[in-house]
Amino acid sequence: MDYIIKIENVEKSFGNEHIVKGINLDIKPGEFLTVLGPSGCGKTTTLRLIAGFEDPDAGEIWIDGKSVSRIPPYKRDVNTVFQNYALFPHMTINENIAYGLKMKKVSKSERLARVIEALRLVQLESFGDRKPRQLSGGQQQRVAVARALINNPKVLLLDEPLGALDLKLRKQMQIELKHLQQKLEITFIYVTHDQEEALTISDRIAVMNKGVIEQVASPKEIYESPSTKFVADFIGDTNLFEIQISPTNETNVVNLFGTKVGGRIREPKSLTKQNYLSVRPERVKLLAHGEEAPYFLSGTVEEVIYVGSFIRTVVKLQQGQRIVAMMPSKGDHLCLPGDRVRVTWKEEDGIVIGQ
Ligand SMILES: Nc1ncnc2c1ncn2[C@@H]1O[C@H](COP(=O)(O)OP(=O)(O)OP(=O)(O)O)[C@@H](O)[C@H]1O
Ligand SMILES: [Mg+2]
Known part of the structure; x- marks a missing residue:
């Protein structure tokens, strides 16, 4: 399998607004691919198309070799950490993380084992009984990641997951996420409008502008050899x-x-x-x-x-x-x-x- 995700000529409009304009993107297994672009360029919409929360008007999306046009979100082998990762405030961290498994009727003993494993991955072993408000922003963010990882997805979609954190914590979390991704060998599709963040953590960056992907390349190539005026101007x-x-x-x-x-x-x-x-x-x-x-x-x-x-x-x-x-x-x-x-x-x- 060359690609875990293949996006072919995908189009999406909302009303008269053409938001995603025929994008093509091939993502390799285990890759950390970042979609980078200014606010409103269509990044979240692109992720939602991959996850299945939106249907493309045209084109096709393939996950693991299968066209997913008729596959609902919950049957796709992807999980999402949303732009607003709101945890359920009245539930403990354990309950928050186990929620998806409970919905899938996974047994209690298995749920517990998997929650412990997920908490271990994000280094929050001892926090399971707390409520979200008893955690810092960065810790809550890690819980959101653990919640998404618990289903062992092949692909994790992360929509500006660090947006709410201050600069120092953000930089620390970037490194943590990168290490976690390398360790688990999961494909990450990561959305940000922060060019420095994209350069730091990605294997490849897809630079998006007004619904079009202008360049897909390694951080070094994007920086040293931008293909358009927009890319040159937006990065660095x-x-x-x-x-x-x-x-x-x-x-x-x-x-x-x-x-x-x-x-x-x-x-x-x-x-x-x-x-x-x-x-x-x-x-x-x-x-x-x-x-x-x-x-x-x-x-x-x-x-x-x-x-x-x-x-x-x-x-x-x-x-x-x-x-x-x-x-x-x-x-x-x-x-x-x-x-x-x-x-x-x-x-x-x-x-x-x-x-
Ligand atoms: N469900 C919807 N109905 C109508 N318009 C929408 C809908 N979802 C998104 N849009 C519009 O599509 C455009 C792209 O939105 P999108 O959320 O994909 O941008 P983004 O790149 O994620 O921006 P940001 O960095 O601000 O999160 C925006 O103009 C937005 O208003
Ligand atoms: Mg967005």
Whole structure:
């Protein structure tokens, strides 16, 4: 089995609103795949389509080789941790976790054994008799995960499960979830609108925008080689410039503001009428006095900010645009506002992409 989940040309509208616009996605067994995109782009709807809480208007979803179009949610081998993971407040943690098994008429002794195992997995062994309000946010979140894991699903769908937690706890839980997923070898489909979270925990990221998946790739590839302007802009910080592509005999050289600079065309077929050059700030280099480089742009330093291990320098280019450089603060030359400087980047770090 190559894929545990296959989504083929799936469409979904609510009334006149076209929400999911023909998405295709193949997810491998044991993979941690994150669906990343801004609020309202259709992430939850996509998860609900996989789980069976919504029916696609067109296209097909396969789970473990079987088309699930006629299979109701409770018969699909997936479990969901919802965006609002509300636990039942009047039940104990044990009862909350066992609830699904009770509904399935699993015997009491088996329920107990499985609850203990699930609590152990999320490191809450001694909390079973408490009520949810006696737990911290992070602990409640772990209970929600335990509740979803108890059915031994092949696939776990997690919809912004850490959204309610503060930053520190969130980072800790990201690592815990990742370890749990690796240990259990369950396929995770994880939804978030937090790009840093997606980069940290995923094997692959599907970047979604307005109902369309714009790119599916590893965190490294998404960051270093975004396929569209949206992906470049949404993931991390970047310098984006509109460019005119004119045929040139040189590879990895493009024309920016009438000056030749390094730039590789990511995929000729992805170019559109309007194209962009994306350069990550940490790939921009300020040239020292007298230092040589095949291509550079000239400008004036406008702002220098010390951000711990990095220095963020904003340079206003001769042509009027601004470019941001992030350089390790141990760098040997420090600039001051007003300094005339030259900026450059390696050819492979300038990425030419379409709309
Ligand atoms: N049952 C529904 N009926 C009508 N419109 C809906 C329904 N469910 C979702 N929508 C609309 O579909 C769009 C996408 O919603 P969805 O919940 O999938 O977004 P999301 O990417 O999960 O956003 P968020 O990050 O805010 O959770 C929104 O405009 C939403 O209002
Ligand atoms: Mg959502």
